[in-house]
Amino acid sequence: MARLASPLLLGECAVRAPQNKPAQRLPMVNPSLNETLRGTAATNWLQIATLIETLLRSVELLTVEIEYEEVRVGVRDLSDPTYSVLARRLRARKDNIRATIVSLEMLDQEAPKAA
Structure with a gap:
């Protein structure tokens, strides 16, 4: 039964714990933080x-592929029911990439204001 009287079982550890805590320190100021942020x-x-x-290069390649497909099929009118399914899908992909480019350009224009 002598083992049951250890400090851990009696809760003495909980009483001593705050005494063993290291002092809280304020975070150090990093003088190169602004330089790091500018570099990032x-x-x-x-x-x-x-x-x-x-992405601009991808748009150029897709344009060439669309033109090739339209010439191959012989239909350039999007409203024509015989318009190539591949060309239609390539056009959709090209439009999505253009939208991404516009978003990235807007993000790029906003970046200098934040710095």
Whole structure:
């Protein structure tokens, strides 16, 4: 029964715990934080610009593929029931990519205001 009288079982540990807590410290101010944020913003801007360029190239390629498909089928009118299903899907994809480009350009324009 001597073991049951240990400090852990009697709750003495809970009484001592606050005494063993390290003092709370204020967070250190990072003098290079602004530089880090500027560097991150520059990296993000570069990534966005690169992504926009890549997407613009994709739009160009899709335009060529759509034109090829329209010539192959011989129908260029979207309202024609015999218009190529592939060309129609490629057009939808191209429109989605253009919308993404517009969103990224808006994001890119807002970025300098935040910095």
